[in-house]
Structure formats: structure tokens, C-alpha cells
Amino acid sequence: MEVPRLVDHDRRRAELGEAAIRVILREGLAGVTVRGVAAEAGWSTGSLRHYFRNQHELQAYVVQATTDTLRRRVLPRVQRPRTASSVVEGIATIVEEMLPLDAERREEYALWSAVVAWERQHPPEGGSVTWNDQRAVYRQCVAALRAYEPVREPSQATLPHPDAQVELWAALLHTFVDGLAAQIMNTPGEVSADTAAQLLRSLLQAVPPARPDQGAHRPRAESATRAH
Amino acid sequence: MEVPRLVDHDRRRAELGEAAIRVILREGLAGVTVRGVAAEAGWSTGSLRHYFRNQHELQAYVVQATTDTLRRRVLPRVQRPRTASSVVEGIATIVEEMLPLDAERREEYALWSAVVAWERQHPPEGGSVTWNDQRAVYRQCVAALRAYEPVREPSQATLPHPDAQVELWAALLHTFVDGLAAQIMNTPGEVSADTAAQLLRSLLQAVPPARPDQGAHRPRAESATRAH
DNA sequence: GTTAAAATAGCACAGGCGTGTTAGCATGTG
DNA sequence: CACATGCTAACACGCCTGTGCTATTTTAAC
Numbered sequence: 214m215e216v217p218r219l220v221d222h223d224r225r226r227a228e229l230g231e232a233a234i235r236v237i238l239r240e241g242l243a244g245v246t247v248r249g250v251a252a253e254a255g256w257s258t259g260s261l262r263h264y265f266r267n268q269h270e271l272q273a274y275v276v277q278a279t280t281d282t283l284r285r286r287v288l289p290r291v292q293r294p295r296t297a298s299s300v301v302e303g304i305a306t307i308v309e310e311m312l313p314l315d316a317e318r319r320e321e322y323a324l325w326s327a328v329v330a331w332e333r334q335h336p337p338e339g340g341s342v343t344w345n346d347q348r349a350v351y352r353q354c355v356a357a358l359r360a361y362e363p364v365r366e367p368s369q370a371t372l373p374h375p376d377a378q379v380e381l382w383a384a385l386l387h388t389f390v391d392g393l394a395a396q397i398m399n400t401p402g403e404v405s406a407d408t409a410a411q412l413l414r415s416l417l418q419a420v421p422p423a424r425p426d427q428g429a430h431r432p433r434a435e436s437a438t439r440a441h
Numbered sequence: 442m443e444v445p446r447l448v449d450h451d452r453r454r455a456e457l458g459e460a461a462i463r464v465i466l467r468e469g470l471a472g473v474t475v476r477g478v479a480a481e482a483g484w485s486t487g488s489l490r491h492y493f494r495n496q497h498e499l500q501a502y503v504v505q506a507t508t509d510t511l512r513r514r515v516l517p518r519v520q521r522p523r524t525a526s527s528v529v530e531g532i533a534t535i536v537e538e539m540l541p542l543d544a545e546r547r548e549e550y551a552l553w554s555a556v557v558a559w560e561r562q563h564p565p566e567g568g569s570v571t572w573n574d575q576r577a578v579y580r581q582c583v584a585a586l587r588a589y590e591p592v593r594e595p596s597q598a599t600l601p602h603p604d605a606q607v608e609l610w611a612a613l614l615h616t617f618v619d620g621l622a623a624q625i626m627n628t629p630g631e632v633s634a635d636t637a638a639q640l641l642r643s644l645l646q647a648v649p650p651a652r653p654d655q656g657a658h659r660p661r662a663e664s665a666t667r668a669h
Numbered sequence: 670g671t672t673a674a675a676a677t678a679g680c681a682c683a684g685g686c687g688t689g690t691t692a693g694c695a696t697g698t699g
Numbered sequence: 700c701a702c703a704t705g706c707t708a709a710c711a712c713g714c715c716t717g718t719g720c721t722a723t724t725t726t727a728a729c
Contacts, residue, residue, distance in 0.1 A: 476687085
């Protein structure tokens with residue numbers, strides 16, 4: 214049996230995923246055509262179709278590859294150890310890693326938004342990809358709130374901040390972050406990065422856990438990276 | 442000079458706008474093609490092109506017509522006079538008119554979302570349409586907070602709730618509403634209408650103006666419909 | 670070198686799109 | 700009735716799309 218050259222299919226597919234991401238940023242996921250992506254990657258359509266039988270397979274892979282790329286880019290930033298000058302500032306700096314406050318994060322949000330819009334009009338049978346990311350954002354909100362929770366005396370350890378309360382605040386923070394990101398993206402120039410950052414801090418001031426906020430706080434290290 | 446039959450152009454355009462809305466709900470604004478909309482309306486492409494010279498004119502009109510339709514549908518509901526059992530409930534019922542909590546409002550949000558996505562990738566030179574709607578939502582939040590503000594004694598009229606504070610809370614509420622709507626739409630079945638309604642009330646409880654919330658409150662009638 | 674399989678490149682077809690153009694229909698006025 | 704003009708329908712062209720198919724090139728094993 215003769216074995217001709219073997220090409221690392223996964224490597225080629227990943228290489229094509231990067232080209233697809235450029236296409237998505239330019240034209241959206243609907244612009245991911247067989248011919249277009251092949252041209253962007255410098256391939257011929259015949260070559261591309263050796264790795265993806267049809268457009269549907271291509272788009273399904275691109276959706277998965279895009280979300281994987283986003284996870285690899287965002288998660289390390291969010292979980293990076295940090296020291297903050299206050300509780301509000303600590304939570305804010307964590308959450309801001311997920312907001313489109315600069316070109317890099319705008320690009321990430323545009324990609325994520327494209328995938329969300331795609332899945333809304335093409336409900337996948339094999340389980341949604343974006344719902345997992347939504348849960349991940351929620352868990353990061355929980356982690357942020359827990360990490361920068363004011364250190365409590367052992368006597369009142371469970372009373373003021375039971376887990377149910379933290380999870381409720383995390384859900385509120387998660388929803389607020391979603392809205393803030395959407396406003397920054399949808400009205401460029403109208404809602405600036407500065408006003409967004411101030412709004413975020415205003416919300417954190419209003420939500421109970423940050424109320425007694427004076428002086429520096431350090432994150433509880435063991436829970437800063439535990440969540441996933 | 443001979444004048445043949447005269448057709449009410451505006452009426453025909455409006456008739457076509459309704460067909461276009463059906464197309465948008467099915468395929469998004471990118472699916473608004475000359476041929477497709479003509480077929481949906483039961484016209485020939487030649488007829489349609491008597492009212493719109495090219496696709497760009499058609500899409501520009503459809504964007505405007507869609508937002509106008511949305512304003513006509515949503516605004517009366519939001520500004521409808523209502524009596525609530527509490528401050529939180531009063532604000533919540535107003536804000537909920539803008540949330541995709543049932544089929545009708547889901548349709549409205551899908552239309553609005555399609556226009557937003559369209560304008561993000563096709564920045565209009567003649568000023569954004571969706572930004573005006575965003576401002577309108579914000580003003581409705583201000584109006585809701587003012588209308589259901591607990592009635593105060595004249596002596597402390599200006600101290601606890603200066604306008605700057607109300608506007609800040611309105612901005613927070615507006616952002617939260619944006620996020621809540623996005624979550625309901627993007628994760629159907631995962632974030633239900635009930636949990637969304639509860640989340641909204643939790644936020645209103647946490648935000649200062651609703652803190653002293655016990656007993657029934659009536660809206661301050663003169664400010665319930667003033668805002669626009 | 671020979672060979673067989675993998676990889677690549679490209680053509681061909683059908684279908685949808687925007688749009689320019691043209692022919693036919695309908696109708697208020699003379 | 701005749702007619703000029705607004706409306707309607709349809710065709711034609713070029714471009715882009717997915718996809719089936721084939722020819723060519725490359726490469727590892729014999």
C-alpha cells in the first residue's frame with residue numbers, strides 16, 4: 214500500500230480559520246463563501262473542498278474555530294492576577310476585559326456578535342455554541358464578585374453574602390455587561406469607552422456588595438482563577 | 442397634456458414596506474433584494490423599480506419605514522397610563538413594553554436588531570436612525586423613573602433625587618434593558634421571559650430610587666406622558 | 670524509477686442577484 | 700375615439716454563488 218504525502222489536516226484547517234476570521238470581520242458570517250474564503254487564504258476552491266465537503270461544513274467549522282479563538286484570547290486576560298485599589302476597581306478591571314473598549318476587544322466582540330447573530334438565524338441541532346460562552350461570562354462575573362468581596366470576619370461569614378445573593382448580583386452584572394457592550398458597539402462615537410467605564414463603576418457602586426467601599430482590597434487569590 | 446392614472450406613491454411604498462418587513466423577519470436586512478421583496482409583495486421587479494431606482498434606495502426606505510413602524514407600535518404601549526402596586530412594579534411594567542417577552546415584542550426586537558446590525562456594517566452618512574431610537578429608550582427610562590418616583594415632602598424635594606442622579610439611574614436602567622433584551626433573544630429557551638422579568642425587578646430593587654418600596658404608588662400623571 | 674494515493678487546480682453547470690432596456694397595458698384628457 | 704403618459708411586465712446581460720467533475724501535480728512506499 215502506497216502512502217503519498219500526508220498533510221496535517223488540522224493545521225491546514227486552522228490556517229484557513231484565520232483567513233475566515235478576516236472575512237467575518239469584513240463581511241460577516243454570511244460572507245463566508247467557499248470561493249471567498251479560499252481566495253482570502255490563497256487557496257483554490259478545489260483545495261478548500263478537500264477539507265470541507267460543502268459550504269455548511271465550512272461554516273460550522275468556522276463558527277467553532279472562531280469561538281475557540283475567542284476563548285483563547287479573552288480568558289487569560291480575564292483570569293490574569295491583578296491588584297486593585299478598591300473593590301469596585303477590582304471588579305471593573307476584570308469585567309472590562311470582556312468589553313469592546315479598544316480596537317482589539319472591539320474585534321473580539323464583533324466576531325462574537327457575528328456568531329451570535331448567525332446562530333439566531335441558523336439554530337444548530339448539536340447545541341448552541343454561544344450559550345456556553347454566555348455561561349462562561351456569567352461564571353467570570355461570579356468569580357470577579359467573589360474574588361473582590363470585602364474580606365469578612367469569620368463570625369459574619371455566611372450572613373451578609375450568601376451564595377444565592379452573589380449569583381444574583383453576578384446575573385445582574387452579566388446582563389449589564391451585555392448591554393454595555395452592545396451600546397458601545399452599536400453607537401460608535403455616541404457611547405465612548407470612557408462613559409462606558411464610568412457607567413460600569415456606577416452600577417458596581419449601586420449594587421450592594423461594593424457599598425462599603427473604602428480603601429484597598431486584594432483579590433482572594435484562590436478564587437481568582439478557580440472559575441471556569 | 443394628458444394625465445393617465447395616478448397612483449398614490451406613498452401608499453404603494455407603505456404597502457411594500459409591509460412586505461419588506463416580512464422579508465426582514467425571515468432573512469434579515471441583507472435578504473432584502475429587489476427580486477425577493479417584489480415577489481413577497483406580489484409585484485414584478487419592473488413595477489418595484491418604478492418606485493425605487495436601485496437596491497440602495499429600496500433598503501434605505503425599508504430601514505426608515507421599519508423604524509417608523511416600530512415607533513408607532515411601541516411608543517403607545519410605553520406611554521399608556523397605568524396604575525402599579527409598587528414603585529418597582531410600576532417601572533418594570535413600563536420597561537417591559539420594550540423587552541421581547543412575547544411573540545409580538547420578539548418580532549419588534551428582531552426588526553430593530555436587524556436595523557442595528559445593518560447600520561453597523563453600512564454606516565449611513567445622513568445620520569444614524571438607531572441612535573435616535575436609543576435616545577428614545579433612554580428618555581423613556583427617565584420618564585419611568587420620574588413617574589414612579591416616591592412622592593416626596595416639599596422640604597426635601599431636591600435633595601435625595603436630583604436630576605443628575607435620576608439621569609444616571611436611567612442610563613444604568615437603559616443599559617440593563619439592552620442587555621436583558623439581547624439575552625432573551627440570543628439564548629431562546631435558556632433565558633425565559635419569567636427569569637428576565639425577575640432579573641429586571643431585582644435590578645430595580647438594588648438601584649437606589651426603589652429602595653424604600655412598600656405600599657402602592659401612583660404615577661405622577663403629568664410626567665408620565667410628557668417625555669418623548 | 671515506478672506506482673498509487675493524496676492533494677491541488679480548474680472547468681462547467683445551474684441558479685440567484687442587480688440593473689439597463691424594451692415592449693405592452695391602462696387610463697384621464699382632448 | 701384617439702392619444703400621450705404613467706404603470707406593468709419581461710427579457711438580457713454580467714457577475715457571483717455552490718457544487719459536481721476531471722485533469723494535473725506531488726509525494727511516500729515499493
